[in-house]
Amino acid sequence: MVVQAEGAEAVVGEETFLGLSCVRKTRPVKRYRHPALDRRLRGERLRTEVRLLRDARRAGVRTPVVLDVDLEASSLMLEKLEGPTLAAVLTEAGGTEATRGTACQQWGHALGQLHRAGISHGDLTASNVLSCEGNVALLDLSLGARAASLEALGVDLHLVREDLNTLCSDAEPLFARFLAGYRAAFPQGHAEVEERAQEIQGRVRYS
Template structure:
């Protein structure tokens, strides 16, 4: 089935396909869906690889649903296939924040970044770590909502350290991709985070600064095994 789908993104851990709802699920639906298929790793022992892909597939689907319950816009999960190692989810019509953030006016940029900060705080308050907070994994809709996608490296963790790593990774992503506005953008993210998280926010914000100062970088592969 995978070969018949339209590949739109090939990743290290999974491939994304875009297809009509009726082709993947059933005739009663409309619109399009995203099919995320976690790919096998040949360097792993086969049984271990199967268990890891199955657990990560189930975990990601759960995180998407948990995030939505926490008040963070995420795609609706329609189907979790732990045999085919795939998640069928809602296709979010919009633009990657990565593609538009630099083109926004100063006030609109700050507004979007404050929304992002508030949504990260909602995740963290719910004990959810995204694990790959970049503007590539955020979709801005025409109504102003920002959807978070790709929780493939996420998990459940309420530690100050992992929350700090989440913020640190976003700051690095902003500096790398949006270097001209990175300082202002991150300041707006932190403003939104502080306002939404409330008591305890400063400890996490300060931990992110500490992580930056000690030069800690958590590679994706390491986080994938976490």
């Protein structure tokens, strides 16, 4: 297996499965955790990820198809999506304003579709979004929730803003493009979530 990326929790590598180019994502045992707790956490995240990748797709958001699940090994076989992460698109030297703005608007639209279906993502940084086939695809939904609380939706929006601030010097106009996409996809609920995200930002700033 070629190790492609080692994120916060998982080891991700490319493999061929049934002749298809795939990605195997495995959560290795964490020795610093109590073994029973570690097993429970890895199991929960795997199950949540499988469920939400499917629910998100039903809500109209592109996500990798799950091809195989191995609960014992805490491992998933996923369709490999081609394309750079949004973090790469946004920080690439020479990336045009138009390309970066469109990517943010698509990112916002995808989150609006997710939230409209009542799903939170839980870890929506630009590294968990791919620019793929002229649109965006969302990855890494293991910390998300179905029937998510308003707070969880607000946290998603807040995290996007924070991540843009970390990655880009022109974060504000990019966040405005993000919000344009978000509002278009979630006309009934966006205002309430935006208000909560503001409140969260205030809490973080003054705590």
